[in-house]
Amino acid sequence: MNRYPPDADYKNMSVAILPRAAEFRYLESSHDARSVAVSSTRGLYLVHLDKPDTYTTLKVPTSKGGLIAFGPEDDLLAHLAGRYLTVFPIREPDKPIFVNRIEGKYRYTALAVAGNANQPKFALGDTSGVVTLIDNGAFPLEESWSINGPVDTIALTQDQRFCLFSGRVAGEVAIWDITAGVGRSLSEVGSATVITLSGDGKQAISGTSSGTVYVHDVESRELLRTFEVHTAPIVELRVLNSKGAVLSRDETGTARIFSLQGRESPKSFDVTPNRNGRLLITPDASKMVLLVGEILGTYAFPELKSEIQATEYATKRLALVGDSGVGKSTLGWRIAHSEFKPQESTHGQQFWVIDKLSTVRPDGVEVSAVLWDFAGQPEYRLVHSLFLEDIDVALVLFDASRQEEVLAGVEYWIKHLRSDTGALPDAILVGSRSDRGLAAISKEEIETFCHDNGMKLGYVETSAATGAGIDKLLQKIENAIEQQPVQVTVSTEAFQEVKQRVIRLKSSADSAAKALVPVDQLVEIVNKERGKSVPKELLVAAVRALRNHGYLGVLADSSLTQYVLFSPDLMISLASSVILEARRNPKGLGALSESDILQGRIVFPEIAGMTREQQRILLDAVVLLFISRDLCFRESLGSETFLVFPALINQGISLAKRRDTDDFVTYRISGNVENVYSALVVLLGYTNTFKRAKHWRDNAEYELDSDQICGFRQIARASGVVDIVLSYAPPTSVSARLLFQGLVEEFLKRRNIMIERFPSVSCNACKYIQERSTVVRRMTERRTFINCEECGERSPLPSITIVELPGQIDGEVQVQQRVARGRSAYQSALVHVKSIARDRGLTKPTCFISYAWGQWDDDKWVHQLARDLEVADVAVILDVWNNSSAGASVPRFLERIDKSDFIIVVGSPAYRQKYENDVSEFGSIVAAEVDLINNRMTGRESNKSSVLPLLRSGTRQHSLPPLLQGRVTYDMTTEENYFPRLLDIVLTLFKLDFQDATVENLRERFRI
8 A cells, every 4th residue: 555655755744833832623625725724722824835834824703723614616714613703715814704703502513615705605513413504694594404413514515505414423414405495314324424525516425434435416315336445434535626536534544535436446545643633635635734733744645556456336125025924935035046945934034145136237336136035924014114225126925825805915015115205116016826826806906006006017926836937026126126226336356355255154154153253253264264364444344334235233242342243134033022022011011121131031032042142232232223213212110121112002091091182283194104103202202391291002192281281193094104193182372282293293204204294174164173084084185175064164175285304493393302312312322331331240329319409490300310310220319209208207318318329419509509508597408418418528539429510500609519619510501411411420320431442432422
C-alpha cells in the first residue's frame, strides 16, 4: 500500500503556526481546494493554500470553536458558535455579510450551506436530532422530523430540494424532501458515521461504522452501489473534482479513492492517524492538511496507482411465503437440491443459497440468489414482519390440492409484502402439491386473481414430489432477476477470498455448538485452512459484509468479544420460541420474566445443545431485538421486571371497566401491519404525556389527567389490513385529543405501511355523530354524502386523507416523540447493562431518591425517574411508595434510607428551601433526609461517593445543600440530557467504571 507522506516528504511540508493555547475543534476545506478554515476556542482562521504558511483571523461574536461550512460556490464561509451564525465573503473575509442570533432550544451540532452569498440557505442540525432550515435573515423556514440522537453530518443539495442528515447514535441516514415536506430513512444504512452528496447532488453517499460505503439515488432512495473497501469505521468522505470519484478515509488512516461507477479498481494509501489532531484531504486529492496542536501542515499528493484488485457482485433475496402446511419447506428443498425430501413444518426461518440461479452478467458482476423460507403459522408473523423488507422476488404459495378456501392466506402475504407506497415486489403465485389432485379453482380465476393483485409474474403449478413445474418456476425467477436492476457491491479480491472460505465453514457448522464461534477462533480456522495469515480486521469486515447479505450474524457478549453466528435463522427461530412462551402466559398477559430469559431458566429447544455462554449471547441478542424494534416494553412488579408483548395480551376489556367513549378518527392501515399495535402501545407508553396507561387485547387507554382520557383499539379486517380507532372519554379537551392524535400519526408514519385517515362526521343539522363504520364504508366507496341516522338530513363527506411520510412536526408532539425515541434507546442500552451485571455477578443495588415532594411537576418527574431506574433492576426507595400509608413509621423509613447503597438527591430551588426548614415551623422530612446525607458526606470517600447529586432545575448554588455543591453533578435540567445522564446513573449504581472498555463502548454508542 502507498504510505503517505513518506518520511522524505516532510521537508516539503508548508506550515502555518496558529495561536497557542487554543482548542481546535473543526477543520474544513473549500470545494476548489484553495482554502482551509479552522475554528478554535480562540477564534476562526482562514488559510489560503497557495500561501499555506500564513492565515487570516476572522472576527466572530463568540469563540466557542464553532461549526464551519463553505458555500457550494466557495464564495462564502459560514460559522456557527453558540447561537450566533456569521457569514464571511471569501474575497473580503474581514467584512462579514451578516451576523445573526439563532433562537433554539437545543445545541447545534452540524451545519450545511446551499445557494450563494446573495441568497444563502442554511441547514442546522441539533442534539435533539432535528434539522432546521434558515435563510440569511436567520428566520426559521422549516423543521424536519427527528432522528434518534444528535445530528452529526448534514448535506444540502444546491437546488435546496433535498437535505440529508445522519447521526452516529441513530445510525441512520434520513433524506428530507424539503419541497414536498416529507422524508424517509435509508433502510440499508444501519450504522452511518458520515454522509456527503455527489457533485450533481443526485446521489447520497454514506459511510458506516462497519467500513462500508453506500450510494443511493437521492430522489428514489434506491440503493445503487455498495463499496466494501474499508475494515474500520469511516470518518471522512469527499467527492473529488474529478468526475465521479470519491475519497474515503477510515479511523485507522487507510484512505481509498474510487469511482462511483465501480469500473476502476480503488486507489489506496495509508495515513498514520494522529488522535490529538485533525486531518483532511482536499476535494481534488491534491493536498493533505494535518492540524496537530497549533501547527497546520500542508503536503502535496503524488499520483497514486491502484494496488488492489476490485471485484463486483450482487445478491438477490427470494422469499418463500404462505400459510402453514402448504409445502413451502419441501418446495424450497427441491429448488435448492433438485431432489424430493419431506420436511417438517418450519419453526422460524431457514434459507438456502440457490447455485442454479447464480450467474455472471456480461459486465462481470457475479449475481447469487438466496431463498428464505418463512414459517407460516400465525404465531410467527410477529417476528417475520421484521425481516420481510427488501425482497427481490416473492414466491407466494398455496396448496393446489385443497378443495376449499384454496387461496386462504394468499391475500394476507400479498398485502404484507407491499411497501408503504403500495408497490409489490416481483411475485409469483405458486400452487404446490399438484400431484395430489386438481385445485378447486380454474386457471382463469387464478390468472384474474394475479392480475387484480399486481402479481405480474403470474402463476406456476408445481409438485415438489414429482418435480413438475419446478423448471418453469426457476425460469420465471431467472427472468425476473435478469430484468431487475442490480444493486452492485464493489469488493476486493482479498475480501472475496475470505468470504468464500467463511461460507464453506458455514456449511460445516452442522450442530448448535458450532453455530456460534468467536471471531478469534474463526481467524485461526481460516488461517489454518488458507495456509497464510488473514488480518483479523479483514475477516471481521468480510463477516459484516456477509451479514449485510443475510448469510451470517454478528453478535457480541457482555465483554464485547465478537462472535459469528453461522445460522442467522437460529436467532429468528429462538425469537419465535420466546414469542410462543409469552403467548402461554397463564394469565393471558403476554409477558415473560426478563431475568428468567436472561438467566436461562426457560428452556428453549433451539439452543439446548449450546454452552451456557453461547445461550446467553443469543438470548441477549433476542431481547435486544424485541426492545429495539418496539415489540415489547418493560414493566416492574415488586422486585421482578417483565417483558410485556402488547400483541400477545389475551385479556379482554370487561364491561365493568369499559368507559363511555366517543370515536374521533379512524386509520385504515395496510401492508406490514403485524407490529403496528405493539409499536403504538410501546412508543405511547414511552412518552411523558400520560400519567398511567392500561392495556387489554387490542385495546389501550391513556390518562393525561384525571378527566383527560384517550385511547385506541385495533380492529382486524381483511388479511393484511387493520383499523386503528382513536377515542376519548368526555370531557377530554380538544387540545388533549389533538396531542394524542398527533403522537399516534407520527409513530405510524415511521413504519413501512399505507395509512388512510377517516375523520368522525357529525350531522350539519342536529350535530349527531354518525356511526363510524358507516362513515368509513361510504368514504371507501367514494360517496360524497351521508344521511343522518338521527334526523335524516344529508351531510357532506370529506375525502380520504393519505397520511404522508414524516415532515414538519409542531410543538408538544415533537417533544414527546423525541422522549419516546430516547426512552426506546435507553431501554435497548439496558439489555447490555443487565448482560454485564449478570456475567460479572453484580448484585441488585438499592437506591433512595430524596426530593422536594409536594411540587406537582417535580413529583411527576421523580416518579418517572424511579420507574426508569426500576426497569434497570435497581431497587428504588421512594417516599410515596414506601412511606405513604397511614401510620407508617418515619424512623423505620429513615433507617431504610440509611441502609440503602446509594442516595440520589434531586436538586431544585424547592429542595434547597425545604432543606433549610423554611417551609414549615415544624421542619421537614427533607431536612431529616439531608442529615443522613450529611453523615455520608462527612465520612470516608466511599461513603461520599454513594451520594449522587442530580440537578433537576436551577443552579448548584440555589438547588443543592452546601456539602453537595462541590460534587460531580448529573445535570438533567434539559430534556436532551435526561436519558444520557440516566444511563450514567445506572452504570454508577452498578459500580461500573466509566474507564472500563465495555462501559466506554456502551456510553459512546449512546453518545454519553
